[in-house]
Amino acid sequence: MGSGSSIRGSRIGAGPMGEVERGEAAPRIRVPFYCANKHEVVPSFADEAAVPEEWDCPRCGFPAGKDPQNPPEAPRTEPYKTHLAYVKERRSEEEGQRILDEALEKLRATRAEVEAHMEANGSE
The missing domain is CATH 1.20.5 (Single alpha-helices involved in coiled-coils or other helix-helix interfaces)
Incomplete structure (x- = not known):
């Protein structure tokens, strides 16, 4: 095994991870979306990016919209047919x-x- 002073996930010669190596991050905006199950998801988008009208809820998979009082309807699933x-x-x-x-x-x-x-x- 290695010594206890090493940092996990790094290699010899690796410098600090940050904006210096990756470049500056684009300005971001956070937009809340709401699904029919009352879940809220707040993804971030680049400031100049087009924000979609709907976003998939990561908790239930239903479509989520920007209006918390009127979220998109849950999709109807058809029963299995023989x-x-x-x-x-x-x-x-x-x-x-x-x-x-x-x-x-x-x-x-x-x-x-x-x-x-x-x-x-x-x-x-």
């Missing part, structure tokens, strides 16, 4: 029955061909 539910949205009951009848007809024709082939070859 494959059958999606199929029923695309097809009527009659179309589904017609497609099923066609598939069964093809299956029966294939099965009849296989049985005829097996009888012709004398194997079952």
